[in-house]
Amino acid sequence: MTSSQARLAVDIGGTFTDVVLEHGDRQFTTKVLTTQSAPEQGVLDGIAKAMAEAGLQPAQVGLLIHGTTLATNALIERKGAKTALITTDGHRDAVEMALENRFEQYDINIDRPAPLVPRYLRWPVGERLNVHGQPLVPLDEASVAALFPLIEKHEIEALAVGLLHAYANPAHEERVRDLIQASFPSLAISLSSEVAPEIREYERQSTTCANAYVQPRMAGYLTALDQQLKAQGFACPFLLMTSGGGLTDLATAVKFPIRLVESGPAGGAILAARIAEELGLDRVVSYDMGGTTAKICLIDDYQPLSTRTFEVARAYRNLKGSGLPVKIPAIEMVEIGAGGGSIASVDALGRVAVGPESAGSQPGPACYNQGGERAAVTDADLVLGKIDPAAFAGGSVALAPEMASEALQRTIGQPLGMDAPLAAFAVAEIVDENMANAARVHAVEWGKDIAARAMIAFGGAAPLHAARLAEKLNLSQVIVPAGAGVGSAVGFLRAPISYEVVRSRYMRLDGFDAALANDLLATMRAEATAIVRQGAPDAELSETRMAFMRYVGQGHEITVPLPARDLTPDDSDILRAAFEDTYRALYGQTVPGQKPEILTWTLTIASPAVPSQVAATEASTTPGEPIGSRRLFDSNAQAFVEADVWRRESLGNALVQGPALIVEDQTTTVVPDGFTAQVGRGGALILTRG
Numbered sequence: 001m002t003s004s005q006a007r008l009a010v011d012i013g014g015t016f017t018d019v020v021l022e023h024g025d026r027q028f029t030t031k032v033l034t035t036q037s038a039p040e041q042g043v044l045d046g047i048a049k050a051m052a053e054a055g056l057q058p059a060q061v062g063l064l065i066h067g068t069t070l071a072t073n074a075l076i077e078r079k080g081a082k083t084a085l086i087t088t089d090g091h092r093d094a095v096e097m098a099l100e101n102r103f104e105q106y107d108i109n110i111d112r113p114a115p116l117v118p119r120y121l122r123w124p125v126g127e128r129l130n131v132h133g134q135p136l137v138p139l140d141e142a143s144v145a146a147l148f149p150l151i152e153k154h155e156i157e158a159l160a161v162g163l164l165h166a167y168a169n170p171a172h173e174e175r176v177r178d179l180i181q182a183s184f185p186s187l188a189i190s191l192s193s194e195v196a197p198e199i200r201e202y203e204r205q206s207t208t209c210a211n212a213y214v215q216p217r218m219a220g221y222l223t224a225l226d227q228q229l230k231a232q233g234f235a236c237p238f239l240l241m242t243s244g245g246g247l248t249d250l251a252t253a254v255k256f257p258i259r260l261v262e263s264g265p266a267g268g269a270i271l272a273a274r275i276a277e278e279l280g281l282d283r284v285v286s287y288d289m290g291g292t293t294a295k296i297c298l299i300d301d302y303q304p305l306s307t308r309t310f311e312v313a314r315a316y317r318n319l320k321g322s323g324l325p326v327k328i329p330a331i332e333m334v335e336i337g338a339g340g341g342s343i344a345s346v347d348a349l350g351r352v353a354v355g356p357e358s359a360g361s362q363p364g365p366a367c368y369n370q371g372g373e374r375a376a377v378t379d380a381d382l383v384l385g386k387i388d389p390a391a392f393a394g395g396s397v398a399l400a401p402e403m404a405s406e407a408l409q410r411t412i413g414q415p416l417g418m419d420a421p422l423a424a425f426a427v428a429e430i431v432d433e434n435m436a437n438a439a440r441v442h443a444v445e446w447g448k449d450i451a452a453r454a455m456i457a458f459g460g461a462a463p464l465h466a467a468r469l470a471e472k473l474n475l476s477q478v479i480v481p482a483g484a485g486v487g488s489a490v491g492f493l494r495a496p497i498s499y500e501v502v503r504s505r506y507m508r509l510d511g512f513d514a515a516l517a518n519d520l521l522a523t524m525r526a527e528a529t530a531i532v533r534q535g536a537p538d539a540e541l542s543e544t545r546m547a548f549m550r551y552v553g554q555g556h557e558i559t560v561p562l563p564a565r566d567l568t569p570d571d572s573d574i575l576r577a578a579f580e581d582t583y584r585a586l587y588g589q590t591v592p593g594q595k596p597e598i599l600t601w602t603l604t605i606a607s608p609a610v611p612s613q614v615a616a617t618e619a620s621t622t623p624g625e626p627i628g629s630r631r632l633f634d635s636n637a638q639a640f641v642e643a644d645v646w647r648r649e650s651l652g653n654a655l656v657q658g659p660a661l662i663v664e665d666q667t668t669t670v671v672p673d674g675f676t677a678q679v680g681r682g683g684a685l686i687l688t689r690g
Contacts, residue, residue: 010066065493081213098112159187341360385661497539553594656671
């Protein structure tokens with residue numbers, strides 16, 4: 001890719017598909033409704049719209065990056081492939097027994113998501129490895145062959161193979177795959193030794209089942225989209241955003257689609273981290289609110305918090321342990337069903353409830369005038385004056401205010417004796433309080449102070465709610481970056497091409513085997529480098545290595561950095577000191593006399609992120625003027641006030657006093673009374689609470 005070529009990013013959300021095209025120091029953005037039945041059509045429509053606006057041809061695009069929620073939606077909605085699981089004899093019920101805990105201790109009707117693979121499709125085979133990968137019982141190939149009639153009988157579309165201790169030795173899983181593929185060459189097969197080669201059988205099998213469950217649909221979608229893009233003349237590299245905040249090639253995404261589950265939100269967190277770095281803010285909270293969900297991420301020292309395990313399809317909102325665990329590298333964030341399309345209702349106790357059910361893009365909120373009859377958050381924002389009905393989503397969706405008022409009056413106002421504006425205010429307050437509560441709980445769980453942070457808000461709906469959320473969280477500053485309405489897609493263009501490899505290999509420090517560790521890390525480095533080179537053939541690559549360590553006898557590990565060189569026997573003392581430093585920082589003390597051990601190793605290879613020329617453009621030094629005014633509901637006065645309306649691109653260096661509305665093509669920033677707003681470094685809009 002040359003500096004004269006354009007870069008294109010596409011993010012499929014539950015309601016909108018966002019497109020960002022950067023060419024030199026210019027940025028073109030667009031939103032189109034996600035086409036649920038054929039998501040590739042929305043992608044192609046959005047790309048065509050952005051390309052036409054920029055006046056570019058496909059040959060002028062040097063890079064295309066894509067993120068999607070299709071894998072997430074398939075897991076949540078249970079619309080994946082018919083999947084079977086092959087496991088070690090005696091262990092077929094591990095994915096249903098889970099952790100045998102009660103995540104809600106006092107709920108006698110406690111329920112959890114059913115396994116993706118029902119018991120009649122979980123099939124045991126004869127074999128057994130020990131913890132070191134040494135065979136205790138050889139693979140019984142006849143027991144594998146006995147499964148062939150079952151594959152045909154149940155019309156299996158995808159197969160997960162999760163044998164005991166396969167992370168230490170993949171030989172049995174690979175042999176199972178080879179035997180089955182010889183008779184079923186088109187069957188999608190996922191091996192736990194490739195998808196999640198780590199200890200803890202339940203999480204490893206759950207992740208492998210999830211990968212197999214979404215693989216046929218994702219592989220078909222990505223392959224078809226790639227073919228259509230090439231047919232239109234796009235010959236550039238096609239990369240996918242991963243949940244861990246890096247980019248990977250198409251072949252890897254097709255093989256491991258589970259790594260794309262949180263790709264959209266990860267792009268937003270990457271954007272927030274880059275904005276924080278540009279503005280010198282070392283403690284921020286990112287707030288991403290789209291059409292379906294809201295995501296909150298804590299970012300310290302310009303790095304989002306990361307995790308190795310997260311959950312999808314939680315049965316209890318915000319309650320850890322109630323979902324399906326997925327063991328992949330991911331950016332740690334809290335996600336709740338609070339987006340523009342989230343449905344509002346009155347429950348049996350007469351309380352206003354919002355989400356997690358969403359109207360999506362079809363039929364959408366009532367104001368879309370596509371047949372939706374239930375009031376949603378976008379309806380409330382429209383009635384409160386936050387949205388210009390003629391300019392919503394850059395004018396791609398014409399809104400009907402009368403439909404929004406009628407739906408709010410019918411579903412919220414009449415049951416509670418309110419008029420439509422007060423009903424809209426109730427919906428907005430509830431959704432803002434839900435997000436504030438989720439942010440508080442998330443910060444407490446990580447031992448962080450939420451009030452000591454600035455907020456970086458993006459996504460089509462976040463700038464509408466950010467200032468009110470900041471008031472609830474007692475934050476003094478809100479930053480709305482350039483292109484905030486399509487923030488996750490902008491973040492894709494800031495991400496490095498990277499790939500993380502993980503391997504569980506048990507090793508005590510008092511028996512540290514440097515040669516074994518070096519051989520393992522060299523194999524991991526070769527695997528990661530081969531994948532990264534697909535998208536960055538000539539870039540200078542960086543390497544990050546970590547060990548997951550604990551004291552002998554403990555149940556959980558902490559992350560400890562490894563020296564960036566070949567290890568030696570003397571490094572056992574260095575690793576012990578590093579472990580104790582990290583342990584002390586987390587828990588305030590170490591445990592005298594206890595011996596540390598390593599369970600899992602990770603290695604990440606990354607190319608440098610491409611800096612944005614758009615963000616480096618200088619803001620105007622002359623103040624602009626408002627383009628008019630609009631009635632805006634003031635949450636503190638609980639009444640409508642006249643608010644100046646400004647176009648963001650013509651603000652110049654004006655200091656905007658609230659109440660005001662700052663509009664752009666993909667979103668609107670609400671500046672309430674008591675806030676000021678001004679364009680800062682890199683074109684970011686900075687709201688300051690008085």
